[in-house]
Amino acid sequence: MKYILLMSSTATGVQGYHAQSKQDIEAHMAILHRINKDLSESGEFVATQGLTGPQEAKVVRGEKNGLPVTDGIFPESKEFLLGYWIVDVSNAERAYAIAGRISAASMNIPIEVRQFATYEATSR
């Protein structure tokens, strides 16, 4: 069963993160790296990606004449996606356990867990 684990934050949250010491940030990266390694080893790893910050984000709406209208407003308190993990696990509890570990490593930021939809005839 494939799940996506979403890590989001707000501008304020990210500022708080940046305010940490270099060592703390490196330690955090090291734990996440360790988690990725463990997921590879257990054969549950599918993908993980980080996204560039919201200051570069655009929100696009197609206009009638087909030209994109770009608009990049992210108020201080608006949540944006930082990155995600995609895992293939035997059951939901395993996905939650992995999310819990990521959360614990990341100042207990809540991790949103969503199951992927499939193009199969029935659900898992």
Add this chain to the structure above:
Amino acid sequence: MKYILMMMGKKSDFDGYAKWSKEDLQANVAFMRAFSKELKETGVFVSTEGLGWPSEAKLIRAGKDGEPVTDGVFPESKEFLAGYWIIDVESPEQAYKIAARASRAPGAGAKAANMPIEVRRVLSSHADLGL
């Protein structure tokens, strides 16, 4: 350059979608299929995924004893990721153009939904995040 094109919606948007007419639903599904096919044919397609309904979403934190704490309660204003495309393109402008096309997927009442599509660049590694 890899970009993620994200379709977001509030719970009310999902509930609205569920009430579309059969014709509108079918037109939207057909559009999405054709759109992904086109992305593949033009060689920019990396992946696309649809996500489960917001009612099934869970928020996880680590509990005191390390066990995950599960919560399914989100504010009404919460924007949920409905699905995304990841594309590999030459420029950000190309990504925005493609996003604009996605945004024009047919919606309720056979009009273009004009859904906002959030476009973000995908990093190659966490190191790039500058965290």
Add this chain to the structure above:
Amino acid sequence: MADQPHDVPFEHLLRGLAPQVLGAVARRFRDFSSAEDAVQEAMIAAFRQWPKEGVPENPRGWLIQVASRRMTDHMRSELARRERETAVAAETETLTSILEIEADMDPDDTLILLFMCCHPALSPSSAITLTLRAVGGLTTAEIANAFLVPEATMAQRISRAKQTIKTSGVPFRLPSPHERTGRLPAVLHVLYLIFSEGYTSSIGSHLQRFDLACEAIRLTRSAKTLLPDNPEVVGLLALMLLTDARRAARTGPDEELIPLDKQDRTLWDRSEIAEGIELLTAALSKGSVGLYQLQAAIAAVHDEAESVEDTDWAQILALYELLNRVAPSPMVTLNLAIAAGMVHGPAKGLELLRPLDRDPRIAGHYRLDAVRAHFFEKMGDHEAAIQHYRIAAARTTSMPERNYLLTRASDLAGLA
């Protein structure tokens, strides 16, 4: 059957040889895990070289030779690592005769591998992937493609599965007839899971995935050859064929899901149905009424009906009642309720669904709401039907299913 993404003329030959080669090499070198890796490498080498050089005169011998070379290379480097005595090293220098290895081959090797790879010590997921590689002769890439995971992830799963076999001390020998009776259900279960995986994922062509349903049928045919007259194996093959027969009718022109009661039966594969019925009859004549035979019998009732209206629902209900005694489960109850609804009316069906709300294995499952919605629709309670179709749509992760359920709801809402 659909073309595999990796469709090459000699692919069929190659994969048929794989378990024979593995059996021979594993037996010779007494190391299943390394032999399995070596055979996988030989397979990949064949895929690379045979298109250019042509299929060798003795394809099996070729594979044995390449796999053996890998094994001796591997052992040599292992020995070098461990700095063993030259006397031992000298033994590996001896040219391993292909003829010797082939002479050692045992016709039971494929069966041994099947039992090994489906050993109860393995999780279903591990058993599936290992069976596909070691017995099916699929490459890691093909299996990864079938399950939509990265190749490295799949390679790791197979590696771990083999590690489990090693630590569980599963021997490379055929289980005794007594052991076999106890171990066969696990084998059949794995084959059934491979089929289900393939069958549910074969909807729509837009994801070019390896045809696991086809592979499951092939492996079950092999199992039948190896265990002739075993009614459960025959029953399983019958079930697969009778189910697969309907494949072409399940998907509409826009890749939408078409339920059984709306399918164009002219698209059903009559030869698969005929073979399925023949096998089922043979299995039932043995007097046993196992799990797969019952499910096959139910599929047969559907497949033999000229139209939905002609379907013998009373017969299906009787079979589900029997299945409920042989192998009860919430899904069986659900299907029994559907059949009861057809025979005794939707109110009866709804009544039979109620206990499932208290069963944690199925409460909250989308199918429960989908079936309820269907009953409400039949009763003319459109509001309740719409409500339950939409709940089911939110709960399913299958896009085709979600689209179908929302469309049903919208259809009814449109009638208001």
